[in-house]
Amino acid sequence: MNPVLDAVRGRLIVSCQAYPGEPMRDPDTMCRMAQAVAAGGAAGIRAQGLEDLRRIRAALDLPLIGLWKDGDGDVFITPTLEHALAVAATGADVVAIDATGRPRPDGRTLAETVSAVRDRTGKLVMADVSTYEEGLVAAEAGADVVGTTLSGYTPYSRPGPEPDLELVAALAAELPVPVIAEGRVHTAGQAAAAVEAGAHAVVVGTAITHPTTITRWFAAEVTRAGA
Structure with a gap:
């Protein structure tokens, strides 16, 4: 296995966005956020x-997954080859x-x-997919790793407040x-459950690096309790 992928096997990747x-x-x-989460493991x-x-x-030697969000169309995560390069x-x-089935802006x-x-x-190349079928296509297209990042974020994928562990398990059992x-992993327990479902690694973003959303979660619960 590639050393980069081997380095994250069974471990946590943190999304700093x-x-x-x-x-x-x-x-x-x-x-600085990346340095802080690196210090945390x-x-x-x-x-x-x-x-x-x-x-x-320049600051860290850890494996780095990069993307470029651009445009206002359906496909905006590294939408073209130019962005990827x-x-x-x-x-x-x-x-x-x-890596969803939606048309890419450059026609490729x-x-x-x-x-x-x-x-x-x-x-x-990491293929961000939203369904089982997209995961199969991505692997066949030559992607080195498939992420469940977009499950629940396309009109035809499974929505919900929790991570799509069913998709994780299905893809992990099938793909080479x-x-x-990745996606809606909000607790340490959910992250562990993803690995138990067969995930090679788990990406957590919002629950670690987005204080605005975390504050909303706490504020809503405190307000509810005080109502």
Whole structure:
């Protein structure tokens, strides 16, 4: 197995991202966040944005999954080959791309994009999918790892407040490549359950690195209790 994937086997990857317009939407802040979670035991980092990735790469030696969120269409996670090549150029070890069945803005197929990234950069490709069928297609297209990142975030995938462990288990049992659990993993127990379901590694973002959302969770519970 590739050393990058081997380094995160059975371990936690932390997603360090902030939404546009938020106080923490700053590359230096995200770099410091990455350093903080590394100190806490994160085995890898997932981050978005070229400058964020460059700073994190310069600060840490941990495996780095990079992406570039751009555009206002359905496909906005590293939506084109141009975006993918730019992410690879930051030093990220893995390039994460939208691998759903939706049309890509540059007209390329998933297989064409995966092949071009690997041939031109030598980087690993993580396919973010939303369904079992998409996971099968992604692996056949040559993706090095498949993530359940987009389950519940496409109109045709399974919605819900909890991680899609059923999808994790189904893909892990079928695919010849590692499956990374990602999406709505909000507790340590859920993260452990994902590994028990067959996940190679687990990505946690909001529950660790998004204080605005975490504060809303606590505030809602306190308000409910005091009503």
